[in-house]
Each structure stands twice: as structure tokens, then as C-alpha cells.
Amino acid sequence: MAEYNSSLIEEFSDIWVFCEQRDGKLMPTDYELISEGRKLADQRGSKLVGLLLGGEGIEKAAGELGGYGADKIIVCEDPALAVYTNEAYTNVVCDIVMERKPEVLLIGASNIGRDLGPRCAARLHTGLTADCTHLDIDMNTYVDFLDKNSNVDVANTDFKMDDVNMKMTRPAFGGHLMATIICPRFRPCMATVRPGVLKKADFDQAKADACEVEVVRPAINAADIHEKVLEVVKEAKEVVDLIGADVVVSIGNGASKDVETAKKLAQELADALGGGVVGSSRALVDAGLMDADRQVGQTGKTVHPKVYVALGISGAIQHKAGMQNSELIIAVNKNETEPIFEVADYGLVGDLFKVVPEMIEAIKAVK
Amino acid sequence: MKIYVCVKQVPDTSGVVAVNPDGTMNRAKMPTIINPDDLNAMEAALQLKESEGATVVAVSMGPPQAMEMMRELLAMGADEAVLVSGREFGGSDTFATSQIIAGAIHHMGIGEGDLILCGRQAIDGDTAQVGPQIAEKLHLPQVTYATDIKKDGDTYTVRRALEDGYMNIQVKSPCLITCIKELNEPRYMTVAGVFEADDKPLTILDYPALKDEPLIEADTIGLKGSPTNIFKSFNPPVKGQGEMIPGTEKEMAAALAEKLSAKHVI
Numbered sequence: 001m002a003e004y005n006s007s008l009i010e011e012f013s014d015i016w017v018f019c020e021q022r023d024g025k026l027m028p029t030d031y032e033l034i035s036e037g038r039k040l041a042d043q044r045g046s047k048l049v050g051l052l053l054g055g056e057g058i059e060k061a062a063g064e065l066g067g068y069g070a071d072k073i074i075v076c077e078d079p080a081l082a083v084y085t086n087e088a089y090t091n092v093v094c095d096i097v098m099e100r101k102p103e104v105l106l107i108g109a110s111n112i113g114r115d116l117g118p119r120c121a122a123r124l125h126t127g128l129t130a131d132c133t134h135l136d137i138d139m140n141t142y143v144d145f146l147d148k149n150s151n152v153d154v155a156n157t158d159f160k161m162d163d164v165n166m167k168m169t170r171p172a173f174g175g176h177l178m179a180t181i182i183c184p185r186f187r188p189c190m191a192t193v194r195p196g197v198l199k200k201a202d203f204d205q206a207k208a209d210a211c212e213v214e215v216v217r218p219a220i221n222a223a224d225i226h227e228k229v230l231e232v233v234k235e236a237k238e239v240v241d242l243i244g245a246d247v248v249v250s251i252g253n254g255a256s257k258d259v260e261t262a263k264k265l266a267q268e269l270a271d272a273l274g275g276g277v278v279g280s281s282r283a284l285v286d287a288g289l290m291d292a293d294r295q296v297g298q299t300g301k302t303v304h305p306k307v308y309v310a311l312g313i314s315g316a317i318q319h320k321a322g323m324q325n326s327e328l329i330i331a332v333n334k335n336e337t338e339p340i341f342e343v344a345d346y347g348l349v350g351d352l353f354k355v356v357p358e359m360i361e362a363i364k365a366v367k
Numbered sequence: 368m369k370i371y372v373c374v375k376q377v378p379d380t381s382g383v384v385a386v387n388p389d390g391t392m393n394r395a396k397m398p399t400i401i402n403p404d405d406l407n408a409m410e411a412a413l414q415l416k417e418s419e420g421a422t423v424v425a426v427s428m429g430p431p432q433a434m435e436m437m438r439e440l441l442a443m444g445a446d447e448a449v450l451v452s453g454r455e456f457g458g459s460d461t462f463a464t465s466q467i468i469a470g471a472i473h474h475m476g477i478g479e480g481d482l483i484l485c486g487r488q489a490i491d492g493d494t495a496q497v498g499p500q501i502a503e504k505l506h507l508p509q510v511t512y513a514t515d516i517k518k519d520g521d522t523y524t525v526r527r528a529l530e531d532g533y534m535n536i537q538v539k540s541p542c543l544i545t546c547i548k549e550l551n552e553p554r555y556m557t558v559a560g561v562f563e564a565d566d567k568p569l570t571i572l573d574y575p576a577l578k579d580e581p582l583i584e585a586d587t588i589g590l591k592g593s594p595t596n597i598f599k600s601f602n603p604p605v606k607g608q609g610e611m612i613p614g615t616e617k618e619m620a621a622a623l624a625e626k627l628s629a630k631h632v633i
Contacts, residue, residue, distance in 0.1 A: 343609075
């Protein structure tokens, strides 16, 4: 292996996506990252490669990723990779990155991706930007993004138009500010990306058929692995698909006097709006009144449904960070000065326990 | 057994946020707190100290003002507190920060049976990167997102939270574990603790003290040693004020339903 030096940036090429699997099944984020990776590879004029680690037979899952835009999938197969361990995965990912030298490496910001990413970046001597919500390589695309999504006076700002560093945008300081980060001196440029933020492309069978799959059998030395997974337990809890829902109705502090009733009303309203799920502000989750997997916001989930309804939610920046890109926002709150009304398309001032039953009835009457 | 607990003083981003004219956060004007997840790490260390016997060392990197937080950690029950502080360390990203903290821990010594506990992530950056990167620099195994830690000799059994459940992982010390709020309920400092804290060692490790550490090199610390740079920071645009719908509950609901119908939402 040629000596690896992360500062020789001209030696690095291609966009790579780490594709996570659990129980031999791909994670939804894999499709989002491959779809986004395709755009980046097109901006850069390079290839898009998926990196999939797993146990025997995992290569069967690989071809599907091509349907979202991957040119090639590198499959690292070994029984020791069936279940995630930090050491085995870090060793395999770093070895192949050092050998093949990708320019960009994207990882889903799941609990596993956020365990693996930083460790790899430290070993590879490169930068990692956590929890990105937007990525660009081409400067024109980035300037266009800034123009639409920021207060930056783009026309009067100088940009180096031939800059090809990946520009990684994420919420900073608890979502009070957005920051774009670059990693100009080292490669690969690494980012973890928030699940549910980037849009998945349409599946294309012809692309899936054309995707090359290379199976690699990595050398894994049992003596290098110090952690032992005793068991993996799936919790039989109600699965809430906040991220994929068309309608999300969230409740906040205004619901705290009777959360059960508010939850019921919220679900009925979501159903009247065409079917959806109930979300929550951080306050109710912290108070133990709602499950953490329903939390919308900077520290919870990012959603962009067709309709988002905020019931009794004040609209702290943390919450707005998770829902402000919804297509249509309706807010109900007793206090007309709450910041949630700044992002709402329609604002209704009133007690949610009185307003929501009327909303359900009126919507049913119009339908 | 020595337990290092890595802590960070952070601006309290849950309250009112002070903003500079250029849009950056005015840290000087904001109240500071001990990063919440780090308190869970400290509590876990103190519980291990009570059941197994251990020396608990709180380690932080930050400006001299963080000394106040270090005293609070001593009052909570830490035996020693070490603040890594120096102009040379300023502007560090997660890569450079972990390089420095790993260098400081190596300087103080980490051996058989020792443990490093961190919070999962700090609320000002939300990266969750420094813990794993310290582990890598010190060549230690890591377990992140711990919701339960059991010790049996030099073996730890850690329950690690996943989005769809959890995994139980066994790992031998020395190792690094990052903690989340489900792990425990952090204790408060006591009046007696505050008095005892005055007699406990509180040290500053500056650049001259650490410069001979192999991990501390001019090109791996501070702003210069940070692989990532801020290219631009900005505020999202203010969305045009939406429409407030007036009337009684019934009138508001009916008007909203009409508008949603006109937009073909329903």
C-alpha cells in the first residue's frame, strides 16, 4: 500500500457513502445519502461509490443502492461485520479509505454513524463535520443555496467560484445560527448527515442493473477486537415514522395539563388532514410526558411534511430547526406573541383544547 | 482505579441567546452551565467511586473562567480537577480538541483498570465527536450512548442505546464510555462538598506543561491544527409573517378549513 498522507489532497478522488445495515437490511438514510451523493458526484464530475459492510450474503442488498445513483458498491463481507462493533468497522473502513483514497466520505448521523465517523476521522487525520443538513461542492450551487436560505447579501459577496471543497452546512449553537464548514487541507472530507433531511431520489431499475458490485474480504484479526456484543435488542415499541409522514401534528407545553387528551386530539386532527403522526416539543419529552422518538427539533428529528401543525408550542429555535422546512405550517397557541407564529403560514390564537375539536369538525365538513 | 471525567462549560442555549451584530453568538453575555450529558458522566464516575473505590479526576479544556465550573465539580465529589487552558489551544475543532485532551490524559497517566467517561455531546456544538476521538488518540476501545454501566473486575458491560432498541457490549478497561441522560440522575453539590472542595487539588495544565507530549504538536492543536474551518455563518432568512386568522374558535376553524380546501391541502 502506498503511504497514506491525508494532506496530499490531489491524490484523492470520488464520492463515497458509508451505507449502514442492521440485521442485513439497509437503513433508510442509505438511500438519502446515495441520492445526495449522486448530486455531489455530478457537481464534481466524479464517481459515486457506496461502501457496505456486513456479514455473509450482504452483497445481495448492495445492487438496490445503484437504483438511487451509485456507480459502484464496495461490499466488505465477513462474519465479524454482521453486527456493528466500533473497532472492526473502524479498521475496515480506514484500511480501504487509505488504500483507495476517496475525496469525500459521507456517513448517516445515526447512533452508529456518530460512533464510527469521529473515530475514523481521527485515525485518517482529517476533518469531520457532524449532523449536516445541506451539502454542496459546486460554488454556483452553494451561492444559489445561500441566496434562497440565508440573510447573506449574495450579490455583494465575493466567492471563489472555482472552489471545489465540499461545503457542509449545519445548525450551530443549538440551532441559533447556521454554519458552513469546509475541510480545505485534508482528504477525505468527511460529514455525517442527519437522517430525514435529504430527499431520496426515485428508484431506477436500469441504474440498479448497471451498478458494479465489488466484494472485498477484509482481513479482520480477532485480537484487534476488544469489544464483545452480548446481545442486540429491538425494543417492541410503537414505531413512529415522523420523518416519512405527510402530516405531523405536534403538541407542546400548552398540552401539559392533559397530555393524553391532547395526544388524542392531535391524532384525530392528523387523521382528518389525510393521516399522519403525532410529534412533540422537547419540553414534553424532557418532562417524561411524551416518548423521545416523537421529538421534533434540533435534538430530535427533522421533519418536512406537507402539513405541520404546532399545538401549544412556543416555537423555540430548537423546535423551529426541526420543522421550519415543512410545506405548510399551522400554529395554535394561546399567546399571540409566541415565536411559532413567525414561521406559521396560518396562526390561530386560542386554547388548543377548544380550537382543535372545532378544526376537526370544520375540516371534515369541507372535505 | 482512576476515572477521568471529561467536561465542558457551555453557554446555556436553552434560554435567551445573545447575538453579536455580525450574527455570531455573544458567549460573554450568556450564562454558562456544565454541559448536561457531562453531569451524567460525572454521576456515573461518583457511583463507581462509591461502590468500587476510585479517584475521580474532572478534566476540561477552556478559558480560565471555567475554573468556577471545576470548583463545582469538586464540590459534587470529584477528587481532583484539571483545567487544560492556553491561548495555543484556542480555536480548536473536535479533532484538535481531542488531540489536546488525549495529550493531557496521557500526561497524567492512564493504565490498567482506568476509565474515561464523557458526555455524549455538548449542547453548543452537538457533534458527539470529541469522546470517540480521544479514545482513538489513546488507542482505547469506546462505547458511546451508554444508558447502563455495570462493572465486574476489569470488565464493563454497557447498554448502548440505538434508535430502535439497544445493544449490550462487554469491554475491558482501560476504555472510554460516553454517557446520555437516561443513564442516571446527577446529584447536586452539598454544603459540605463546597467546603471540602477548597482542600482538593485544582490544577491548570497550560501549553508549556504539555508541549513535550507526543500528541501536542503545533500543527495538530488550536486553530492551525484544526482540519475544519468555518467558511461562513449565517442566519436563516426571516420567513414572511403568515396570516393570523381572527374570530371565535368556530370561526377560526371554519376559515382555516376553507383556506386549506382552496389550496387543495384537504
